Amino acid sequence: RAEPLILGIETSCDETGIGIVRGRTLLSNTIASSMDEHARYGGVVPEVAARAHLEALTPSIEAALSEAGVGLDELDAIAVTSGPGLAGALMVGIGAAKALAVSLGTPLYAVNHLVGHIAADILDGDAPRLEYPTVALLVSGGHTSLLLVRDLTGDVELLGETMDDAAGEAFDKVARLLGLPYPGGPEIDRAAAEGDPTAIAFPRGLSRASDLAKHRYDFSFSGLKTAVARWTEQRSALGEDIPVADVAASFREAVVDVLVTKALAACADHGVPRLLLGGGVIANRRLRDVAKQRADAAGVTLRIPPLSLCTDNGAMIAALAAELVMAGREPSTLAFGADSTLPV
Numbered sequence: 001r002a003e004p005l006i007l008g009i010e011t012s013c014d015e016t017g018i019g020i021v022r023g024r025t026l027l028s029n030t031i032a033s034s035m036d037e038h039a040r041y042g043g044v045v046p047e048v049a050a051r052a053h054l055e056a057l058t059p060s061i062e063a064a065l066s067e068a069g070v071g072l073d074e075l076d077a078i079a080v081t082s083g084p085g086l087a088g089a090l091m092v093g094i095g096a097a098k099a100l101a102v103s104l105g106t107p108l109y110a111v112n113h114l115v116g117h118i119a120a121d122i123l124d125g126d127a128p129r130l131e132y133p134t135v136a137l138l139v140s141g142g143h144t145s146l147l148l149v150r151d152l153t154g155d156v157e158l159l160g161e162t163m164d165d166a167a168g169e170a171f172d173k174v175a176r177l178l179g180l181p182y183p184g185g186p187e188i189d190r191a192a193a194e195g196d197p198t199a200i201a202f203p204r205g206l207s208r209a210s211d212l213a214k215h216r217y218d219f220s221f222s223g224l225k226t227a228v229a230r231w232t233e234q235r236s237a238l239g240e241d242i243p244v245a246d247v248a249a250s251f252r253e254a255v256v257d258v259l260v261t262k263a264l265a266a267c268a269d270h271g272v273p274r275l276l277l278g279g280g281v282i283a284n285r286r287l288r289d290v291a292k293q294r295a296d297a298a299g300v301t302l303r304i305p306p307l308s309l310c311t312d313n314g315a316m317i318a319a320l321a322a323e324l325v326m327a328g329r330e331p332s333t334l335a336f337g338a339d340s341t342l343p344v
C-alpha cells in the first residue's frame, strides 16, 4: 500500500502523544502532558506519569481520530514506542496499542523512541525530504544522544550519549538551584537573556583532549551542575547576591557550546554535511542560534523541525512506522515488552 494510515502512540515519559499520519502526511498530533503534576517534585515521577497516561490515552485517541477525520476501522497499522523511556509509562502505551491491534486485526509496529525523533523531520512539510546520511542530535529532559542516520528503517548508529544527566535535566536541576520553577529550561533561557554568557567560565564536560580519545561524542553535564552549585554556594557564603542572569547565561553557554561542538565534530569526522536537531531542549533560542551560525560556517545544512514535532509526540512514532511499512518491513509480534534502555 503506497500511503499507509497509521496511528502512533507515545508514552515514554510525561507526554501522552497520539499522532495519525497517512504516509508522510501529518493528519493529527494530540499531546496531553502531566508536566504540571511533576512540577512540585522538580522532575518527572514515573508512577505519576504512568497513571496520567492511563487517564489521558482513550480521550487522546478519540481526539486524534476526530481531528484527522478518520475512523479506527480505516487504520492500516498501529505504532507504539517500546523504549527507551520510563518502563511503567511505556507499558501503558504498549498495553493500549496491543489491545487496539488485536481488536482491530491490524499489524502492530513497536518502534524506538530516539529513531522516532528523527522521523519527525519527515512530517515537516515545509522542508525538503530528509537526506541520508545525516547526523542527528537529540536533546531533551530524558536523553542527549548523537546519532549517525544512514537509513531510518534499519541503519541508525549511536555515536554517543550522555554519561549522566540529560541536557534538559541539567537545565531543570540548575534552575532549581537558582530558585527558578520547573521545568527549568525555559526559565533559564529567559533569565539568561539579561546575562553575560562570558561572566563565569563553567566547565565543558568531556571536552579535554584526554576525554576526547574515549568520549569524543559523549556528553556529561553533572560536573557542570556541580560547578554551578559550588560557585553559587561560595557566593552565598560570602554574603553576596547571586547574579542569576549571569549564572544562567554562562551555564547555558557551556551546555550549548558542548552540544554544538560535538555534533559538528561528528559531521566533520564522518564527512556528513547535514545535521538534524530534535528534542524539547531545541526550544532554546541560544542553542538554535549557535547551531545555525557554526553549521553555516562549517558548510553543514541544519534542519530543525517545528517545535511541536521536536518535543515528544505520537506523530513521529506513526511517521517512523509509515516508513517501515513503505519499506516492506514486517510488523512486530505481540510478544514484545517495554525496554527502558532499548538500543537504536
Ligand code: KG4
Binding pocket: 013, 014, 139, 140, 141, 142, 143, 167, 168, 169, 171, 172, 183, 184, 185, 186, 189, 279, 280, 281, 282, 283, 284, 285, 310, 311, 312
Ligand atoms: O522533549 P521534552 O518536551 O520532554 C522530555 O524530556 O521528555 O523536553 C523537556 C525538556 C525539559 O528538561 C525542559 O527543561 C527542556 O526540555 N527545555 C528547555 C527549554 N525548553 C524546554 N531547555 C532549555 N531551554 C529551553 N528553552
Ligand code: ZN
Binding pocket: 113, 117, 140, 142, 143, 279, 311, 312
Ligand atoms: Zn524524547
